[in-house]
Amino acid sequence: MVVNPAEYPSLCRPLYPQKRSFTEVNGMELTVSSPVLVEKMKHGSLHRNSRMTVIHLVTALIVLWGNAAMAMTLNSPAFQQNDHIPSKYTCEGEDVSPPLTWEGVPNGAKSLVLIVDDPDAPDPKAPKMVWVHWVVYNIPPDTKSLPENAGKARLPQGVLLGLNDFKKTEYGGPCPPIGRHRYFHKLYALDITLDLKGATKSQIERAMRGHVLADAELIGTFQKGDR
Secondary structure, X not given: OOOOOOOOHHHHOOXXXXXXXXXXXXXXXXXXXXXXXXXXXXXXXXXXXXXXXXXXXXXXXXXHHHHHHOOOEEXXXXXOOOEEOOHHHOOOOOOOOOOEEEEOOOOOOOEEEEEEEEEEEOOOOOOOXXXXXXXXXXXXXXXXXXXXOOOOOOOOOOOEEOEOOOOOOOOOOOOOOOOOEEEEEEEEEEOOOXXXXXXXXXXXXXXXXXXXXXXXXXXXEEOOOOO
C-alpha cells in the first residue's frame, strides 16, 4: 500500500523530529538535534574549572613521582656497596678519606650532611656503641662529590666539619680492634642549613629532625690485614 503524503500528512511525519539546536561548548559551536543533549552539554561546560583542578593535581603527582623515582644515591670510585674499603683509607694506610660521588639531590635542598660511622664497635660479635669517624655538614646542595683526602683539600665554601669520636674534626679512618666492621657513609639532603659550630653527630641529628628531604647510604667493610 502506497500512502500519499499530501492526503495523510500525520502518517508521514518523522518518528523523531529533526529539530536542530545550536550550542557552544568550550568555544566551539556544535549542532545538536536534541534539546536535552544541549542542556547536558551546557551543564558539562560549567565543570571546566573542576577538570582543570584534576589536571593540575595529576601534573603535581607526576612531578612528585619523578622526584621519587630519581632517588638520591651515594657511591665511591674506591669501593662498591658492601665491599671492603682499601687500606689506603684506614689506619693501616694513609688514613685519608675516600672519594665520594652522589646523584639525585632533590629540588629544594639547602644543604647536605655526610656522616661516617661504625655500628659494630668494639666487636662485631658484641657491639656496644656506634663509633663516629667523620662529620661534614652545610655542604652546598649543588656539590656532586668530595675528592680523596677531602679534609686536606679545598672544601666548598661554607662547609663545616663536626667533631668525631677521635675528638677531632678531621677524618678518622677505620681501625677496628677486632673482626670485620661495617662503615656506613650516610648522606642527607636538608631543606635548611645548620647554624652549628664544631657540632657532634648527635647535635647534628637533632637539628636535622623534620628537615630531611632525601638520604643515601654506602656501606664499606674493613678488617685489619685487608689490602
